[in-house]
Amino acid sequence: MxxxxxxxxxxEIENAILSYEFAPGERLDETVLANRFGVSRTPxxxxxxxxxxxxxxxxxxxxGAIVIDPGPHRIYEMFEVMAELEGLAGSLAARRLDKASREAITATHSRCEQSAAAGDSDAYYYDNEEFHKAIYAASRSDxxxxxxxxxxxxxRPYRRLQLRVRNRLSTSFLEHCAIVDAIFTGDGDEARRLLRTHVGIQGERFSDLVASMAAR
Amino acid sequence: MxxxxxxxxxxEIENAILSYEFAPGERLDETVLANRFGVSRTPxxxxxxxxxxxxxxxxxxxxGAIVIDPGPHRIYEMFEVMAELEGLAGSLAARRLDKASREAITATHSRCEQSAAAGDSDAYYYDNEEFHKAIYAASRSDxxxxxxxxxxxxxRPYRRLQLRVRNRLSTSFLEHCAIVDAIFTGDGDEARRLLRTHVGIQGERFSDLVASMAAR
DNA sequence: AATGCCATTCTTGTATACACAAACGTTGAC
DNA sequence: GTCAACGTTTGTGTATACAAGAATGGCATT
Structure with missing residues (x-):
């Protein structure tokens, strides 16, 4: 706490929203929340x-307050921006890579390899997040x-949905390999390009997303 | 209101901070603020x-609350991200340009031309902001x-400082011309590249920024 | 039967009061 | 004379009370 x-x-509420306990569009009643968590309305x-x-x-x-429902189009826009930022992080990482960052990337990358080999989608989901965070950190831009x-x-919730798609686990890991390679060889432009396509949801991957969202 | x-x-407080009425590092006393604005502490x-x-x-x-002091290095990092996002906006704008966006960009661009010709730094500062906003809007990504x-x-405050630098007004406008050209001819990659260098503060422009910050 | 208006009720918005923690000053002891 | 400890003061954190606005339901009128 x-x-x-x-x-x-x-x-607490953020997690509840991101895990769909509070559905998009739902109204959040202050009094109800206060009772539920055993505090007063002020906090x-x-x-x-x-x-x-x-x-x-x-x-x-x-x-009152309602949970925002992003909708597929807005999610797409958010991934588009995410792809751009990750691309920047990758290119900076390639230029500024130091020993500690290199080791962090290597470590998380090999954990991804294990989860992917085991076909464990939940484990990969977690390891993948750590891998990406290692790249953010390696950019050395706070x-x-x-x-x-x-x-x-x-x-996060949508990234999780994406991993459910058939074969996504192995292709994702192969993309990681290329990204690591580009960063380690100091090829910033290539790292940027690879990360952009890795994170973005172009073409059929967008329809996959829409489909998984509708399935819920 | x-x-x-x-x-x-x-x-109100945000404006006070951005206009340096509340200096970075300054402590914001809830009671003092409440009295100043004639309200209670709750809001x-x-x-x-x-x-x-x-x-x-x-x-x-x-x-208590203190105003964050970004410091030159962090400002640089923020400009770096801004440059990347504006680059994306430019490339999307080039691809998706429609009549309304085209007119908005043209209108704000010519207002910049007038301010730049007049050497009116304050007017240019405002028109420049509108010009950039027109590009954001043209990206069609909410x-x-x-x-x-x-x-x-x-x-915003730092962008203003930058314009004080000698000759910055005219070079800025020349860069705008090239950007508009790239967007209107549908050259997304070129628009992206130009916007990145236009917005980022590479090389000597960073020292200029540090100098103007120190001068305050 | 449908629609519009009024009243009641529920929820949010603001104020005030109280509790508790941290910082600072003062005093005493070594 | 200096350092530490205790008390006071100041300001944050939470709760509760009160006021004002919006939604809903019922009643009346067309």
Missing amino acids: SENVGRWLRD VREALMQLDAIGLIEIRPRR FLQEQCVQLHRRL | SENVGRWLRD VREALMQLDAIGLIEIRPRR FLQEQCVQLHRRL
Whole structure:
């Protein structure tokens, strides 16, 4: 539990939204939330304010808070931006790579290899996240790293859906290999290009996303 | 005045921070702010929570809120990300350009021309912002547009400092011309490249920034 | 039967009060 | 004279009370 109740509630509600416990479009009643978590309305309001600022919910004056429903098109736009940021991170990482970052990337990369070989989609989902975070960190740009982590967090549920697609696990890992190679050989432009296509959801992958979203 | 006091306060305090009325590192006392704006502490706290979520201030538990001081290096990192996002916006704009966007870009571009010709740095600062916003809009990606506008807003004070540098006005406008040309001819890659170098602060422009920041 | 208006009720928005933690100053002892 | 400990003060964190606005349901009128 975080230092103060407001922060804790923010994380708690954020997780509930990202895990679809609070469905998109659902109205979040302050009193209900306060009772549920056993606190007063004040910290609940503070948490909601922050989630509104982040963009996870929308607070309409005098009409309460509702969970934002991004919809496939907006998700696509978010992946597009994510791809661009990851591309930048990759190109910076290639230029600035040091020993520690290299080892972190290698370590997470080999964990991905194991999960992919085992066909364990849930494990890969987690290891994949760590792999990408290692690249963010290797960019040595604190701001970029923060932006990437934040956007990654918001897209987390959809990234998970993507992995369900047939053969995605192995192709994803093969793409990782090429990315690692580009970064380690210092080819920033190639790392950027590979990461952009790896993260973006071009062509049929977009329809796959729409299909998995509809299936829920 | 916005719908509720909290939102209004958020904008008010945000402007005060961005215009250096509240200096970086300064502690923001809730009671003082409440008195100053003639409201109670509750909406002040809500405003501060939101500003913390945006990243303009930092609230340390039980120790109050302080205005974040980015420092030259972090500003550089933020410009780096901004350059990347604007590059993406430019390349999308080149691909998706329609009549309305084309006219908006042309209109803001010619206003920049007038301000630049007049050597009016303040007018150019404003027109330049509108020009860039027209490109964001032309990207037809709502999410990208929002991200760009938000980051642009945070970097606004520094963009203004940059324009003070000798000859920057005319070189900036010349770069605009090339960018418009690339977008209108549908050359997405070129638009991306030009915008990246236009927005980023490479080489001596970084020292210029540091110098102007130190001068304050 | 349908539609419009009014009243009631529920929920949000703001204020105030109280509790608790941290920082600073003062005093005493070594 | 300096350092440490205790008390006071200041300011944050949470709860509760009160006010104002929006939604909903019922009743009346057309």
